[in-house]
Amino acid sequence: xxxxxxxxxxxxxxxxxxxxxxxxxxxxxxxxxxxxxxxxxxxxxxxxxxxxxxxxxxxxxxxxxxxxxxxxxxxxxxxxxxxxxxxxxxxxxxxxxxxxxxxxxxxxxxxxxxxxxxxxxxxxxxxxxxxxxxxxxxxxxxxxxxxxxxxxxxxxxxxxxxxxxxxxxxxxxxxxxxxxxxxxxxxxxxxxxxxxxxxxxxxxxxxxxxxxxxxxxxxxxxxxxxxxxxxxxxxxxxxxxxxxxxxxxxxxxxxxxxxxxxxxxxxxxxxxxxxxxxxxxxxxxxxxxxxxxxxxxxxxxxxxxxxxxxxxxxxxxxxxxxxxxxxxxxxxxxxxxxxxxxxxxxxxxxxxxxxxxxxxxxxxxxxxxxxxxxxxxxxxxxxxxxxxxxxxxxxxxxxxxxxxxxxxxxxxxxxxxxxxxxxxxxxxxxxxxxxxxxxxxxxxxxxxxxxxxxxxxxxxxxxxxxxxxxxxxxxxxxxxxxxxxx
Amino acid sequence: xxxxxxxxxxxxxxxxxxxxxxxxxxxxxxxxxxxxxxxxxxxxxxxxxxxxxxxxxxxxxxxxxxxxxxxxxxxxxxxxxxxxxxxxxxxxxxxxxxxxxxxxxxxxxxxxxxxxxxxxxxxxxxxxxxxxxxxxxxxxxxxxx
Numbered sequence: 001x002x003x004x005x006x007x008x009x010x011x012x013x014x015x016x017x018x019x020x021x022x023x024x025x026x027x028x029x030x031x032x033x034x035x036x037x038x039x040x041x042x043x044x045x046x047x048x049x050x051x052x053x054x055x056x057x058x059x060x061x062x063x064x065x066x067x068x069x070x071x072x073x074x075x076x077x078x079x080x081x082x083x084x085x086x087x088x089x090x091x092x093x094x095x096x097x098x099x100x101x102x103x104x105x106x107x108x109x110x111x112x113x114x115x116x117x118x119x120x121x122x123x124x125x126x127x128x129x130x131x132x133x134x135x136x137x138x139x140x141x142x143x144x145x146x147x148x149x150x151x152x153x154x155x156x157x158x159x160x161x162x163x164x165x166x167x168x169x170x171x172x173x174x175x176x177x178x179x180x181x182x183x184x185x186x187x188x189x190x191x192x193x194x195x196x197x198x199x200x201x202x203x204x205x206x207x208x209x210x211x212x213x214x215x216x217x218x219x220x221x222x223x224x225x226x227x228x229x230x231x232x233x234x235x236x237x238x239x240x241x242x243x244x245x246x247x248x249x250x251x252x253x254x255x256x257x258x259x260x261x262x263x264x265x266x267x268x269x270x271x272x273x274x275x276x277x278x279x280x281x282x283x284x285x286x287x288x289x290x291x292x293x294x295x296x297x298x299x300x301x302x303x304x305x306x307x308x309x310x311x312x313x314x315x316x317x318x319x320x321x322x323x324x325x326x327x328x329x330x331x332x333x334x335x336x337x338x339x340x341x342x343x344x345x346x347x348x349x350x351x352x353x354x355x356x357x358x359x360x361x362x363x364x365x366x367x368x369x370x371x372x373x374x375x376x377x378x379x380x381x382x383x384x385x386x387x388x389x390x391x392x393x394x395x396x397x398x399x400x401x402x403x404x405x406x407x408x409x410x411x412x413x414x415x416x417x418x419x420x421x422x423x424x425x426x427x428x429x430x431x432x433x434x435x436x437x438x439x440x441x442x443x444x445x446x447x448x449x450x451x452x453x454x455x456x457x458x459x460x461x462x463x464x465x466x467x468x469x470x471x472x473x474x475x476x477x478x479x480x481x482x483x484x485x486x
Numbered sequence: 487x488x489x490x491x492x493x494x495x496x497x498x499x500x501x502x503x504x505x506x507x508x509x510x511x512x513x514x515x516x517x518x519x520x521x522x523x524x525x526x527x528x529x530x531x532x533x534x535x536x537x538x539x540x541x542x543x544x545x546x547x548x549x550x551x552x553x554x555x556x557x558x559x560x561x562x563x564x565x566x567x568x569x570x571x572x573x574x575x576x577x578x579x580x581x582x583x584x585x586x587x588x589x590x591x592x593x594x595x596x597x598x599x600x601x602x603x604x605x606x607x608x609x610x611x612x613x614x615x616x617x618x619x620x621x622x623x624x625x626x627x628x629x630x631x
Binding site: 046073074075076077080099100101136137138139192195196205206207245248249251252255256259260271272273275413414415416417418419421443444446447450 | 495497498499500501502526544545548549553556560563564566568595597600601602603604605607608609610611612613614628630631
């Protein structure tokens with residue numbers, strides 16, 4: 001059962017927006033915890049989330065700090081918003097630091113359309129998107145890939161989709177890691193994961209997944225916005241989803257193996273969800289290969305969804321996608337582990353960075369940043385909750401030292417789904433948003449209630465902390481016009 | 487907790503956590519399955535048109551509970567059957583292996599008829615616990631949604 005010590009009282013203020021959880025506050029912590037929060041956001045952080053920061057700090061080979069971003073809230077294993085890096089040789093790899101929805105992530109598409117072009121067609125556009133992209137529980141894809149094709153997807157990621165007519169070559173170059181993680185091991189994917197993955201390519205899923213039409217409301221950094229192709233008044237389109245059943249099954253399967261492995265290698269687990277194994281062990285490497293495969297599936301999924309969506313835009317506006325300027329700005333993963341090089345204590349080290357509900361935010365000049373953005377830094381996409389602004393940020397050099405080049409991933413929940421359903425009527429929320437000019441389409445009204453704007457922290461406050469601390473700088477604010485809810 | 491409560495949902499910011507009760511392990515596991523499916527849909531009107539035998543094994547009881555619920559999620563997704571009624575006939579331990587035999591029943595998913603809410607993505611080990619006392623079993627599970 002969860003320990004009940006109030007860890008909030010143990011947090012020490014290091015600087016504005018930076019809090020430290022000392023090693024002394026919990027047995028077994030190898031490094032301190034570090035939480036990036038404003039005073040205002042601190043009140044929303046659950047004790048259990050701080051416990052989870054402490055739990056992660058006990059894992060072998062952890063470097064510098066067990067971190068939590070300003071959107072942090074209680075998760076399972078890692079907190080949501082958790083970031084930790086583990087030494088390539090002496091550290092561990094843990095599915096608890098990635099989660100079930102492997103490579104859940106966000107992509108942003110820009111357009112040459114202005115708000116006034118879209119508003120008269122908003123309803124038609126949303127209905128078209130809702131029909132084209134299967135969403136919600138129990139929905140099935142119109143595409144059914146063979147087992148052989150699925151193996152190719154697990155290895156190639158976005159590239160498979162483009163080669164099969166779902167998009168253009170430039171799309172690949174505008175994804176984190178070119179839309180794939182190397183080292184995929186499709187033979188580590190169970191038959192069950194294959195069965196779940198085959199009928200779901202190009203589906204949104206449910207929960208907090210969405211498609212959103214937005215309008216650029218404010219530009220904070222003209223030069224960087226120009227590099228990202230963003231300007232005030234422009235229409236953008238955002239996709240938020242992940243690896244669907246395939247990813248969930250990969251995590252379920254490998255957790256079991258890593259649970260036994262943790263025992264075998266004598267690793268003490270404060271929470272069984274943190275099951276892990278030494279990074280170079282067979283068990284950890286097999287999980288990493290399967291995780292990479294699921295991550296590649298997720299990139300393919302978002303690529304296929306973007307393609308289906310572009311076709312709807314073409315139909316509604318009777319223009320082709322080049323005329324519509326429907327270019328991919330960027331695609332980021334926010335549930336993933338990656339082998340990266342970081343400067344730690346004056347030395348360059350290779351570490352497995354786990355980001356669970358956190359976004360990579362690499363700066364200008366980094367070789368892993370897409371060529372198109374290498375002079376300014378990587379776009380960091382932060383979706384707001386339904387009806388609230390989303391933000392585009394850009395990775396800063398200082399972020400590499402502060403948080404292994406990692407930023408927040410969203411607004412972060414503050415209210416449970418069951419509480420939300422009791423407090424709000426989905427239909428009321430839909431009408432309130434409509435009054436503000438925001439249309440919402442969902443399979444069922446209760447999924448709207450669960451994701452009501454009030455159940456999240458303020459996305460603006462969360463993003464401001466990331467900006468002030470220096471992890472990433474604000475570039476643009478996007479306001480929603482229409483949402484398709486999964 | 488009221489007498490006869492099969493399960494109750496606990497507050498959890500992002501996910502769904504419940505406690506399920508029973509006179510024995512078998513009954514508590516049945517009620518846990520009911521609790522999990524009722525996160526996604528009100529199962530009270532779902533008839534038992536299809537019945538499936540379920541057998542799972544694990545190294546300990548907690549893992550067996552996760553295996554059982556994960557298997558049901560898999561059946562739901564792959565066989566497209568929304569499950570509403572569960573009968574666990576036995577939970578046994580032999581040497582280092584725990585095994586469960588059960589039947590799960592429900593109806594084919596029909597999106598015109600079934601109003602689904604949020605999807606349960608997976609069953610987690612987070613704060614998982616099983617408490618057994620004479621004639622009373624409580625299991626606590628956190629679902630990723």
